[in-house]
Amino acid sequence: MASLRLEAIGHLFMKPVDLEIDAGELVFLSGPSGSGKSLLLRAVADLDPHQGEAWLGSESRSGLSPPVWRRRVGLLPAESFWWAERVGEHLPGGDAETAKSKERLSDWLAQLGFDLDVLDWEVARLSTGERQRLALIRLLTQNPEALLLDEATANLDPANRDQVERLIHDYRRSATAAVLWVSHDPAQRQRLATRAYVIQDGALVSEP
Numbered sequence: 001m002a003s004l005r006l007e008a009i010g011h012l013f014m015k016p017v018d019l020e021i022d023a024g025e026l027v028f029l030s031g032p033s034g035s036g037k038s039l040l041l042r043a044v045a046d047l048d049p050h051q052g053e054a055w056l057g058s059e060s061r062s063g064l065s066p067p068v069w070r071r072r073v074g075l076l077p078a079e080s081f082w083w084a085e086r087v088g089e090h091l092p093g094g095d096a097e098t099a100k101s102k103e104r105l106s107d108w109l110a111q112l113g114f115d116l117d118v119l120d121w122e123v124a125r126l127s128t129g130e131r132q133r134l135a136l137i138r139l140l141t142q143n144p145e146a147l148l149l150d151e152a153t154a155n156l157d158p159a160n161r162d163q164v165e166r167l168i169h170d171y172r173r174s175a176t177a178a179v180l181w182v183s184h185d186p187a188q189r190q191r192l193a194t195r196a197y198v199i200q201d202g203a204l205v206s207e208p
């Protein structure tokens, strides 16, 4: 239930950005390859050196420890990182037996086309699209209050893309989460967002 506010956030390739996303609002961000979209999300998540400050409601990022900030402002990177052998090891209560009693987790898995036995799968066998969908579920299990999504549907076919869009929509509504979504897809912007920005010459420009 908090807005996400960027105050003069800048990095090596970008002029400082001021942007406020209301609680429950979804804002799109696009721009040419290499224009600095991912670096901007990483700066907001405090993963790279940068200037400026970010706020979640009235709480500043610098007032919170980095792990707490990153749990509350969840980043879905374009390429997810997996550190354990099996999918379920990356999720709280992520073994198939416990997950049965976790209605939300099993619902999310079903919504994205997985049975509970996916939790026993080895990460090494996951396709790119499976990784992407499971990384989203992993992120949501941490109950983030705001989302930073880096091309969340880039590797998906239209049916899976629609399912992911729906899940993010439902989560945004139920958690009243502010969402900043990097996407190259103008049709996706038309479907989902009321406000969109593009990075041009290192600056954030509002799109009509």
Ligand SMILES: Nc1ncnc2c1ncn2[C@@H]1O[C@H](COP(=O)(O)OP(=O)(O)OP(=O)(O)O)[C@@H](O)[C@H]1O
Pocket: 013, 031, 032, 033, 034, 035, 036, 037, 038, 039, 040
């Ligand atoms: N660690 C780094 N050191 C130096 N340059 C970097 C580093 N990370 C990214 N860059 C450069 O910064 C620029 C912006 O990168 P970024 O990943 O933000 O682009 P992007 O807009 O997300 O592009 P794409 O749409 O292709 O994903 C690129 O030119 C990239 O090569």
